[in-house]
Amino acid sequence: MTKDKAAPDSALMLDELYEVIAARRNADPESSYTAKLFAKGETKIAQKLGEEAVETVIAALKEDRQALAAESADLLYHLLVLWAEKGVTPDEVWAKLRERKGTSGLAEKEARSTE
Ligand SMILES: N=c1c2ncn([C@@H]3O[C@H](COP(=O)(O)OP(=O)(O)OP(=O)(O)O)[C@@H](O)[C@H]3O)c2ncn1[C@@H]1O[C@H](COP(=O)(O)O)[C@@H](O)[C@H]1O
Secondary structure, three states, X not given: OXXXXXXXXXXXXXXXXXXXXXXXXXXXOOOOHHHHHHHHOHHHHHHHHHHHHXXXXXXXXXXXXXXXXXXXXXXXHHHHHHHHHHOOOHHHHXXXXXXXXXXXXXXXXXXXXXX
């Protein structure tokens, strides 16, 4: 698969989106969807994330690649809103991924089962 050389680093894009989302905390819910979500609170945000996850799964099982990409974008956006709501930063998540780099999921699972 070819990569678009002009495309920004995807983690950086998520960092930037997170900054936009976090800055919406004090915005007017009338003018910002993100501010409206924050105003509704963590239960609603978590519920929206769950809905987007289900919509992503449905798109995948329907073999609808376009819908899968669009629903995945919705899912990532709502995940970032939940991180911001709970005070988790992208750096914390990237650190977790970095820690796991090079460790097979199967090996990690095996290590857990022998703990
Ligand atoms: N990436 C997104 C993004 N992805 C999805 N969505 C919104 O998420 C919603 C998901 O659609 P649904 O049909 O499930 O939800 P809905 O029926 O509109 O909402 P509910 O009534 O169910 O809560 C849509 O309203 C989308 O517009 C997003 N809203 C905002 N962003 C980014 O956040 C930035 C700030 O947005 P505002 O806070 O609106 O200024 C934007 O510039 C974008 O970069």
